[in-house]
């Protein structure tokens with residue numbers, strides 16, 4: 001074991017976070033936890049993890065579920081492609097791996113929605129394979145401690161960081177090493193105000209000794225956010241309403257909403273009944289809702305259907321829709 005791995009694992013033994021998936025060896029549960037945590041804070045992810053496993057305790061249960069139900073359980077977590085991909089991958093495991101989670105890195109990596117980081121996390125924690133799981137936390141600690149002073153948004157720099165991790169990983173307990181690195185980045189060597197004065201690496205940390213803690217890791221500026229304006233109309237007639245399913249390659253695919261008109265600019269025509277905003281990774285959705293009580297519901301367009309209004313809660317919906325419904329139900 002390298003001195004770095006030794007120090008990191010000792011730190012982890014004293015400081016590890018208490019998480020529901022800690023000590024878990026079932027690759028399915030590790031997979032669920034890693035996918036949930038990709039874009040979600042631990043505190044929020046915790047409840048969803050328990051709820052998801054309650055609904056789909058095994059790969060088989062997930063594979064056999066209807067997609068609407070999977071999206072419904074995921075509702076509120078955002079980034080719904082994660083849920084759709086997990087569902088597709090569970091079906092792939094049933095069809096191509098006899099229902100057993102693959103135990104080789106390349107086969108795990110080939111599953112839908114699983115990138116290098118998640119494949120390495122599952123391979124190391126569930127199967128003891130020595131693949132470093134390199135996420136934002138690990139990029140930060142490695143660039144600070146080992147002095148990687150180039151733009152970490154570049155794939156070549158991530159590759160360099162991965163190679164440092166490959167040389168440092170504890171081959172006898174790679175899962176422990178990976179979890180220790182993730183926790184150290186998440187709770188100790190944090191983006192702002194890292195705990196340098198009480199750090200076990202303070203004597204060898206490149207960033208600390210060169211006064212670069214606030215500079216590393218170097219990231220080029222993010223692309224500008226795109227603004228989109230969604231105008232929803234809730235038609236009501238005799239306790240019935242119209243919903244439509246989002247299809248096509250866009251956000252919130254296969255989720256349901258009231259009839260929508262999208263523009264790329266703000267409308268000043270009428271004051272909406274309710275307005276909200278959701279910030280996604282590359283876009284900001286400005287959503288406005290209008291309510292129309294009508295004698296007769298308008299003609300249905302493609303992907304639209306009429307439902308009893310109260311049944312709407314049974315359909316998977318994006319967050320802007322649930323916020324609106326909270327206001328009126």
Ligand code: SF4
Pocket residue numbers: 141144145188189190194195196197199200201202205206207208213
């Ligand atoms: S000394 Fe500071 S910057 Fe360096 S590893 Fe420790 S917490 Fe991170």
